[in-house]
Amino acid sequence: MKDLQMWYNGEFLNADQAQVSLLEHGLHYGTGVFEGIRCYETDKGPAVFRLGDHLARMVEGAKTMEMSFDVHAMHSAVLELLSRNKMTSAYIRPLAYFGGGYLGLDVHPLNVNVAVATLPWKSHLGDAASMKGTTMSVSKVRRNPASAMPPLKLCGGYVNSILAKLSATRKGFDEALFVDDDGRVCEATGENVFYVKNGDVFAVEHPDALAGITRNSVIELAGAQAVPTYMETLLDADEVFVTGTSAEVVGVSAIDDHEFGVGPVTRELAAAYQDVVHGRDSRKERWLTYVA
Numbered sequence: 129m130k131d132l133q134m135w136y137n138g139e140f141l142n143a144d145q146a147q148v149s150l151l152e153h154g155l156h157y158g159t160g161v162f163e164g165i166r167c168y169e170t171d172k173g174p175a176v177f178r179l180g181d182h183l184a185r186m187v188e189g190a191k192t193m194e195m196s197f198d199v200h201a202m203h204s205a206v207l208e209l210l211s212r213n214k215m216t217s218a219y220i221r222p223l224a225y226f227g228g229g230y231l232g233l234d235v236h237p238l239n240v241n242v243a244v245a246t247l248p249w250k251s252h253l254g255d256a257a258s259m260k261g262t263t264m265s266v267s268k269v270r271r272n273p274a275s276a277m278p279p280l281k282l283c284g285g286y287v288n289s290i291l292a293k294l295s296a297t298r299k300g301f302d303e304a305l306f307v308d309d310d311g312r313v314c315e316a317t318g319e320n321v322f323y324v325k326n327g328d329v330f331a332v333e334h335p336d337a338l339a340g341i342t343r344n345s346v347i348e349l350a351g352a353q354a355v356p357t358y359m360e361t362l363l364d365a366d367e368v369f370v371t372g373t374s375a376e377v378v379g380v381s382a383i384d385d386h387e388f389g390v391g392p393v394t395r396e397l398a399a400a401y402q403d404v405v406h407g408r409d410s411r412k413e414r415w416l417t418y419v420a
């Protein structure tokens with residue numbers, strides 16, 4: 129970590145030099161927006177997957193808080209940072225948040241700080257998850273409704289995911305599944321949900337769920353149909369899997385006491401996704417931004 133560089137407000141700094149004040153607004157109230165992006169090794173060198181789409185979603189999140197920042201500078205910073213850190217694969221974390229000087233709730237007087245970190249990759253559901261699948265428990269904590277917190281990557285919104293994840297891990301599950309009061313499936317704490325029935329692939333659609341970029345990619349790869357889904361339909365599926373930048377495509381082996389196998393369609397899509405992100409699928413080259 130010590131030798132890694134990070135980008136902060138236009139400067140490249142050693143990770144241990146980058147410091148912030150204890151009075152940053154974002155630290156107290158979660159008034160920030162972030163992205164989770166990945167860079168993968170390909171035959172043509174490292175490539176960032178759907179960089180423009182991730183940064184566009186970040187700008188959308190910033191707009192909800194009337195926050196503006198230079199997204200072109202951030203785009204360049206991501207690529208230069210990967211090259212300075214000599215990383216061929218990485219997790220990329222851009223962040224924009226309101227700075228210090230005032231702790232009131234009117235954000236207009238505040239400056240915006242921007243940062244990018246590139247970190248060595250560690251799978252977030254665990255490497256074993258891709259092989260044996262992940263387990264989920266239906267969360268008693270409800271998802272932030274879109275009417276209260278837009279489903280974008282706003283920092284403070286993630287406390288909701290964390291509360292749900294804590295209760296799932298306390299029960300011995302890997303992940304929490306958000307289901308609404310009407311029994312409709314929403315998403316997991318950091319992944320979107322899909323299911324397979326009689327060979328057809330369906331993407332769970334819910335207004336409170338993040339419009340995942342992996343979800344969008346897998347819908348295109350699988351020719352999946354996006355549908356609102358009740359919990360009973362999900363439990364009746366042949367296969368269930370989740371998608372996310374960090375999780376990629378991972379089978380769900382159990383939802384509470386209902387067990388699924390990690391099935392053939394999930395395995396096929398997980399492999400197809402790996403081909404895309406590693407630049408082995410020429411039809412999806414447009415999703416890759418090469419570092420050099």
Ligand code: PMP
Pocket residue numbers: 164289315316317318319320337338339340341342343371372373374
């Ligand atoms: N839902 C939530 C709540 C998330 O945090 C994420 C991760 N960004 C996802 C879904 C999956 O989104 P993506 O495929 O864009 O990473």
